[in-house]
Amino acid sequence: MDPLEALVAQIQGLSSTSSDVNRLHSILKQADDSLRSESARLSPLLTQLDPSIHSLGFLYILEASMSGPTTKAQAETAVPIATRFMAACSDQIRLAPDKFLSLCRRLKEQVLMLDAPIRGVAPMFTGLRKLQVSAEHLTPIHSEFLLLCLLSKCYKTGLSILDDDVFEVDHPRDLFLYCYYGGMICIGQKRFQKALDLLHNVVTAPMSIINAIAVEAYKKYILVSLIRNGQFSTSLPKYSSSAAQRNLKNFCQPYVELANTYGNGKVAELETFVKTNAEKFQSDNNLGLVKQVVSSMYKRNIQRLTQTYLTLSLQDIANTVQLNSAKEAEMHVLQMIQDGEIYATINQKDGMVRFLEDPEQYKTCEMIEHIDSSIQRIMALSRKLTAMDEQISCDQLYLSKAGRERQRYDFDDFDVPQKFNI
Template identity: 60%
Template sequence: MDDALDVLVKRIQGLSSRDDDIPHLHKLLREAEGKGLLCQSSSRLAFLLEQLDPSQHSLGYLYILEAYTSTPSSNDQARGRLPTVAGFIDSCVAEQIRLVPDKFISVCRAFKDGILSLKTPIRGVGPLRTAIRKLQSSSGRVTSLHSDFVMLCLLAKCYKTGYSILEENIFETDQPRDLYLYCYYGGMICIGQKCYGKAIELLSNVITAPSSTMSAISIEARKKYILVSLILNGQLLKCLPKHENSITIRRVKSLCQHYLDLAEVYSTGEIFELESFVETNRQKFESENNLGLVRQVISSLYKRNIQRLTQTYLTLSLQDIANRVSTTPREAEMHVLQMIQDGEIFASINQKDGMVNFHEDPEQYKSCNIIEHIDSSIQRIMALSKKLNDVDEFISCDTAYLAKVELDRRHQFDFDDYDQPFFM
């Protein structure tokens, strides 16, 4: 057995230098795995890895590393493997690891589990981001590691790092479940960044995704979707998938009823009623880890009520604003200042007499920034259009699709044949 392993290592070293030899090496590694050569020699795997360079022998190193990380180990042993995996992710050759993506994903997830067991998620953010780039065949593809990466960013509170990958357009995915988790965790990252528009987009992807059963991910996404809709739009935007039947809809409503009731109370615009409702249902929201977001909903109602005043009045005192939105003058001033800073209203405060002057939007929409924003939107739409055309052309030429269409056509009745009388 030891001789066979030594021969395998030498073959890995000899066949990894030329691209033309990689397919032959891949075949040898599959044969060795099929014979159980690596699994039966778990005690020697660490020694074998020391004889290989992950930057030169990536494919062979990955086979051995996957077997090494799959063997049972103590907590100390698992911790000791983390630097080895991180070093491999950083230096491996992308073209070689893409030949066996399942093994690379398995190694990365073992690394993620080890990081989580140490309760240091920030240590996994950088390596997993590198792993995604090496696994991706294109920037628009969501891999099975995307959801793990975004989850680590969420746990480590690295919202900016997680958001950077969420800005990329999505065209393809490996597994539907990975996409659901990616969009759900991504929505939470966007909430942390207060990018509510992007959060709604991602959460709606989870809600409207075709599925034969109602998942826990979908239910949690709906709850957060309701809250973010209230914060961003002041009302609940309808986002129900067309394929849902009445039984599923009733079950969803029962599981999300206190969130739907919250939206109903919010629509009245009454702060006291909203705060009273939240206090009554505080335990429910807290148990579902949504109390912080619910508090942002309350804050958004204060702001929305102030925004309504700008549509009616040119000047108001802080005392008048406080009376109309049911708060104190000091809190009213803080809300107004924050809204001015965030660009939600255009106003100025005269500190001498406590008067607030509301202004028109100064943006003329002809600056360089606006032009660049419009141009980037056009470029994005053009890229999406091209991608859709390519997919349409691919499907139109796919033999399996054409065969299914032909089969369906044969099973359909042509009712026009019965328009003529049976007897002539």
């Protein structure tokens, strides 16, 4: 019998019980090299297998069939097979997470080859949920999924995993990419506070040396800080790595200078700086975000007017914040009202703007439910942190390291009287 046909027969016969599946896993690992050498012959074998029953064997054969160089025609055939497999496969795939991850990455490469990243979004989402042991587990597939969401502009789909609280990470790079791509998706949805939180996680994460992801995240972190808060501090928190505190600013000097120019509050100077450095911002794919920074200065200046005036004409607003016309001022005010950034009414007859107080009284049922859900989430987070603290306190590696550190600072040494010659 042909070795490949014999392997298919073993897959069909050893996919029912857990002991059989474990035995099959050993057979598949031994056959992996031969499968890759026969990658061109593997696709017809998949028709003899049921992806929901023979998931482990199907995974090995499918991954090997997609491992070699691929043409667009081959990708058109392979992508639908991989998509159906991810929808149908069982938890057998958790026995071979590296194989499943390799399959996901090959799927991503092939949908990009076909210039159709949206075709990989749904199967990648299904795949990451099946590989996860819990919603708190960050898999390497998360970043691949978010990248496809970015490239296909499926921002809302990407947001669906960004509200999960992550406590388990397999590799540091997974967290860097997850937060970086997640921050970009939130920027696309103008959820700037969430974007700021995710980018903050990248630039303050532990790192022994500066990496390219942290540098690109820091550039966007500066821009989003200006848009969201109207200011930026170059001092990172004390818990940031020393590598980040020493070097990030050096790699992002035009962005730091942009923040300093923004702090002066002069629109003309800011626009001049942006024009001078437009090529640099464009090469970083950040020019669109930089333009939002300029727009945010107009908004910030209009917000300051609400603290001083009760009514003001559109022309006066245009003159004060250095807009070109009353019509342009009206468009800014209308957009800010729509976004909830100010509370105001415009009298179209005389062109006057009346600034109002925040109408929220914090006593509606919806607001009470929102506050209650926030409190419940904080309590759940507190319980989780307490459990993690207890777990770390009992970890042998932690205790041995803490013991070694304690010996370096034996406080008995400081109890011995010292003699000084004066």
